[in-house]
Amino acid sequence: MQKQEGIYVQFLNKICNKIGKTGIKNIEQQYATILDNLINMTYKDHLTKLFNRRYFEEELEKEMHRFERYGYIFSLCMMDINGFKQINDTHGHLKGDEILKDFADILRKNSRTSDILCRWGGDEFAVILPHTTFSKIEPYIKKILSALKTPEDGILINTAIGATSIRLNDDKDSLLKRADEALYKAKKDESLFYIL
The missing domain is CATH 1.20.890 (cAMP-dependent Protein Kinase, Chain A)
Structure with a gap:
């Protein structure tokens, strides 16, 4: 001390x-x-300039309270850059850092200013989508995936996305767990995204 x-x-x-x-x-x-x-x-995350996990968790609590008090629906996306370790191993960590920054820029350009973008850790990202119902998640995801089709310096950034919306009786842990399960299913099935 x-x-x-x-x-x-x-x-x-x-x-x-x-x-x-x-x-x-x-x-x-x-x-x-x-x-x-x-x-x-x-x-803020020093590399990507997105919010960090601490901020994300505080904002998630606020969204949970808004849902409980006013019924404001929100959704949550968890994202993981596929093959990131291989990019680092093949092209080096500086290139890996560039990929993380490029991915963060893609998220910024294709999200609303009200969306809360976060680097969760490593090559994982999380996004809170306020006032976004279950049926509105897919258009957002497709917008992100479409933006990724342009290779960055010959390296195609590929991601898996798991998403869900807040439900009655959810707490922070159950919501995060469901989004994480959706991400796991997207990676396991080799699909681009999974909404649970």
Whole structure:
């Protein structure tokens, strides 16, 4: 704990020094910039610039509460880049990083601003689709898959997608488990996606 407290003190000293150098006039602007940077470091994946798992789980809780209170339906997609280990082994980790960034860009370009895009971990991604019913998941998935048909530097990015919608009596764990099962079925059956 003492080491951790030392890190906090060093961090606060850096902030105070930075603010002190800019003068009183810019303190609010500096504070806002530092706060934005802290939020980004806390909630964003450094490589893809998508939200990270921590943010995703917090937003999933909020969507669960909206469903319980107002009945707002939402859906969830879990995605996995197929053959990612082979890409790393054949082309190197820098190329693997490029593929992850390209995949994140495809998600960004083909999702609504209200959708919550997350790098779940490794080569796995998750998307919360607010106000999206079970019947509206497939068009979203097909849009993503269609965007993947263009090879990036001669490497075709391929993905498996598992999806589901919130149901009565779901909790966070049951929803995530069902989306994960759908992803597993999509990978096992070698289909592009599976909605459960």
